[in-house]
Amino acid sequence: MMKSEYLQRVYSQIVARDPGEKEFHQAVLEVLESLDMIVDKHPEYEANGIIESFVEPERVITFRVPWTDDNGRVHVNRGYRVQYNSAIGPYKGGLRFHPSVNLSILKFLGFEQILKNSLTSLPIGGGKGGSDFDPKGKSDAEVMRFCQSFMTELSRHIGQFLDVPAGDIGVGAREIGYMFGQYRRIKNQYEAGVLTGKGLTYGGSLARPQATGYGLCYFTQEMLNCMKNDSFAGKTVVISGAGNVAIYANEKATSLGAKVVAMCDSNGYIHDPNGINLDVIKDIKLVKRGRIKEYAERVPGSTYTEGCSGIWTIPCDIALPCATQNELNGESAKALIANGVMAVGEGANMPSTPDAVKAFQEAGVLFAPAKAANAGGVATSALEMSQNSMRYSWTFEEVDAKLHQIMVNIFHNAYDASVECEQPGNLVVGANVAGFLKVATAMLAQGVI
Ligand code: NDP
Numbered sequence: 446m447m448k449s450e451y452l453q454r455v456y457s458q459i460v461a462r463d464p465g466e467k468e469f470h471q472a473v474l475e476v477l478e479s480l481d482m483i484v485d486k487h488p489e490y491e492a493n494g495i496i497e498s499f500v501e502p503e504r505v506i507t508f509r510v511p512w513t514d515d516n517g518r519v520h521v522n523r524g525y526r527v528q529y530n531s532a533i534g535p536y537k538g539g540l541r542f543h544p545s546v547n548l549s550i551l552k553f554l555g556f557e558q559i560l561k562n563s564l565t566s567l568p569i570g571g572g573k574g575g576s577d578f579d580p581k582g583k584s585d586a587e588v589m590r591f592c593q594s595f596m597t598e599l600s601r602h603i604g605q606f607l608d609v610p611a612g613d614i615g616v617g618a619r620e621i622g623y624m625f626g627q628y629r630r631i632k633n634q635y636e637a638g639v640l641t642g643k644g645l646t647y648g649g650s651l652a653r654p655q656a657t658g659y660g661l662c663y664f665t666q667e668m669l670n671c672m673k674n675d676s677f678a679g680k681t682v683v684i685s686g687a688g689n690v691a692i693y694a695n696e697k698a699t700s701l702g703a704k705v706v707a708m709c710d711s712n713g714y715i716h717d718p719n720g721i722n723l724d725v726i727k728d729i730k731l732v733k734r735g736r737i738k739e740y741a742e743r744v745p746g747s748t749y750t751e752g753c754s755g756i757w758t759i760p761c762d763i764a765l766p767c768a769t770q771n772e773l774n775g776e777s778a779k780a781l782i783a784n785g786v787m788a789v790g791e792g793a794n795m796p797s798t799p800d801a802v803k804a805f806q807e808a809g810v811l812f813a814p815a816k817a818a819n820a821g822g823v824a825t826s827a828l829e830m831s832q833n834s835m836r837y838s839w840t841f842e843e844v845d846a847k848l849h850q851i852m853v854n855i856f857h858n859a860y861d862a863s864v865e866c867e868q869p870g871n872l873v874v875g876a877n878v879a880g881f882l883k884v885a886t887a888m889l890a891q892g893v894i
């Protein structure tokens with residue numbers, strides 16, 4: 446808990462106002478604990494209600510999403526967009542389609558997105574949205590009808606200068622394509638910069654699909670290099686998830702000389718001591734939209750285990766949780782530490798529970814928090830917006846080089862802020878403080894709005 450009475454009061458207020466939003470409370474508490482290091486030096490925050498404004502979304506939109514399945518049955522899902530903070534740029538952040546989606550999850554994601562987007566150094570505010578729609582087992586035509594219905598309502602609330610959604614869990618190139626088509630039809634204008642993660646033929650950026658996973662590895666590599674004079678070369682890596690972030694984290698870690706021995710989906714995990722054959726994973730997940738279990742049937746020497754948490758009992762040097770929030774708890778952290786893990790890089794948003802983070806920090810494990818380590822995806826989304834504005838496109842190498850430089854800069858900004866807060870190497874504090882200072886300065890400059 447925070448020492449500052451001001452921060453305690455703000456935290457008590459959000460818990461009282463939004464009881465039951467446990468993921469949101471968790472994300473806010475971590476940030477306020479970090480701000481405890483600086484808030485006394487900035488009396489202007491309290492005088493101007495900056496932290497109260499910072500934790501309260503500028504706008505929350507919820508709406509009905511009716512759609513018809515292939516048998517003619519009508520389903521009604523709930524759609525959301527949390528427009529959290531636009532002090533430094535238009536709201537920016539992904540859309541998540543998953544049955545677990547609720548306001549608490551989207552508020553935690555939108556809140557973290559403000560700080561993440563600030564860390565990228567690019568002019569983007571924070572937002573998040575999605576639906577409790579489950580794309581699993583749906584036909585392409587069903588997904589298309591859902592996306593069209595979702596965008597029919599969302600289109601009133603977004604725009605290239607207002608709010609720019611992208612992908613997240615359950616939303617990839619297919620969904621972005623259907624949503625862009627519907628937006629273009631409704632608006633009768635080609636507004637490429639309204640969504641990012643688009644296909645290459647209609648305004649997408651090269652390297653955006655790879656960006657989150659690659660960026661995670663660039664950040665982790667810089668952290669290993671600067672804090673332990675080490676690298677990915679020769680290391681054993683465990684990656685949870687088998688989606689967009691996990692697949693490209695595997696690709697980059699492998700190209701940096703590591704061996705990735707385990708991955709998972711929400712049903713279970715595979716262990717391949719010889720190093721995972723990523724072509725097989727891509728075929729199962731990206732081409733066939735199948736289950737990871739199939740890997741063990743196709744690759745001799747590998748095994749499949751039902752259930753996810755056991756993945757963290759596999760010995761590794763580097764762990765990259767890339768599936769979902771709170772997937773790595775205190776017990777899993779202890780297992781990783783007992784097996785000698787040296788670094789953890791968060792590809793997913795808030796994948797480690799607070800007790801897991803504490804355990805890693807107390808054990809001296811290098812810890813790269815999500816809002817810094819996975820910022821490469823949204824940073825490259827902002828580069829997609831730049832290319833759309835210029836009506837131009839950069840080569841893969843140009844985008845990748847910018848992404849690499851952005852991740853290196855984020856590491857150093859977070860590290861330097863941790864030193865200024867007298868907690869050198871605590872990148873949780875460093876990322877929260879560095880991300881916050883820019884947003885707070887922009888909010889102060891713009892008055893009480
Ligand atoms: P995808 O939908 O492509 O993949 C998600 C993966 O995580 C799947 O393998 C999925 O398994 C697994 N997963 C999802 N929910 C659970 C669960 N409850 N338990 C176990 N496994 C689960 O999503 P992304 O790769 O895009 O996103 C992964 C994480 O990265 C999320 O936390 C997201 O917020 C974060 N992120 C994404 C960015 C992006 O650009 N896409 C940018 C920054 C962060 P299954 O298929 O069985 O559901």
Ligand code: 2IT
Pocket residue numbers: 537538539540561609610611612613641794819820822823824826
């Ligand atoms: O969590 C995230 O940063 C994302 N899902 C990417 C958001 C974006 O706008 O590219």
